[in-house]
Amino acid sequence: MKGSLCIAGLGPGNEDLVTPEVRSALASATDVLGYTPYCARVERRPGLEIHASDNREELQRARAALELAASGRHAVVVSSGDPGVFAMAAAVFEALEGNVAWHQIDIRVLPGVTAMLAAAARAGAPLGHDFCAINLSDNLKPWSVIEKRLRLAAEADFAIALYNPRSASRPEGFGNAMAILAASGAGNRLVVLARAVSSPNEKISVMPLRDVDPAMVDMRTLVIVCNSATRRAGRWIYAPRCAS
């Protein structure tokens, strides 16, 4: 039997944001693998094995999924948001590179609505002009790289989406990032704090960067630092289409 591996994005949380393509892959899967809270979003049914694991185990999970597909199973690795944005797709291809026997496996990456798009939609259109996305976790990259990218992104006047802004194990990074951006002239920019976006506990706040307190932010928050031209229109904010 020929197996397969799908690397699928579940979107930010609301089931109405899961694409039919992903829904269909889950319906024909024999095995679903993922971080425990993402596996919890997958409906149980006879014939489906769920392999939930911790969020520091990406590479082991990727190898396990490739092993299952190589053995003829139909495996789906689930991420929240989009699987290609700071999520499982890169880990699967890293594992794949290490074993040529796996290169013939039928693999598909199924895109999803990544958190910054859902957060932007709730606030208005802060990503309506050029923007960037930076992962603030320094588990896998030195802080000096993050700092350099923040400075250059501010100089470019990109809107800046910050993923994984703050965790218990590295509480100081987000405050440092805000200080770097303020020192780069972005202190007056508007900031969107989108917590648990599209879930029942969603909370969206908008304020100038200089008023942001790191305690307002946790790992479930997606932060968008708007570009300098971003304006308010009623209760909404938007990045004008024209730039000078």
Add this chain to the structure above:
Amino acid sequence: MKGSLCIAGLGPGNEDLVTPEVRSALASATDVLGYTPYCARVERRPGLEIHASDNREELQRARAALELAASGRHAVVVSSGDPGVFAMAAAVFEALEGNVAWHQIDIRVLPGVTAMLAAAARAGAPLGHDFCAINLSDNLKPWSVIEKRLRLAAEADFAIALYNPRSASRPEGFGNAMAILAASGAGNRLVVLARAVSSPNEKISVMPLRDVDPAMVDMRTLVIVCNSATRRAGRWIYAPRCAS
């Protein structure tokens, strides 16, 4: 009767990438407004009026949609991809800002799978590390801004998604962008050219930046210039999760 306005993203082309949220908004709409090819993707039914217009008429379309919602209709403005990324959401809020009478309208932005996510999924995981998105159209911003952002994005070693890379009216911009990136040290980076992604005519090519010929690219192409660490794994490419 209280009207409403949804600004909805249809995804990159494949109907399996349209979210149930957007499907539901289209099902209860009285009016759909959009660029003609996007309106062509909406199923006709009795009671639904389709208002198709040209792609240079964003602001007029936005005002027409707000007028319809203010008059009690249920209007849906459709964009391809995500409505907040170089699409109609910013135009609607720009129109809204100009007329306080519209500020009480029930507005929702419904996110979608933007082209760079679908393109990345087909190639592997080129957006698995920090990245940016730049609109190469200089209809609404000076070329000097685009040039500055390209240089800073190369220096930051972002993967760079280029939207609207080339049109008949400005054929030279994309070649200039490639030259700027090559001069910024990105000549060896891998580039993904994703034409008509997720449609039956989809074509994905991967090559080093120095081998890209502008004639390979048109307005239906989404270009991803990978970061310098991006590697091949079998037929796939991916941005490693670790950065030095």
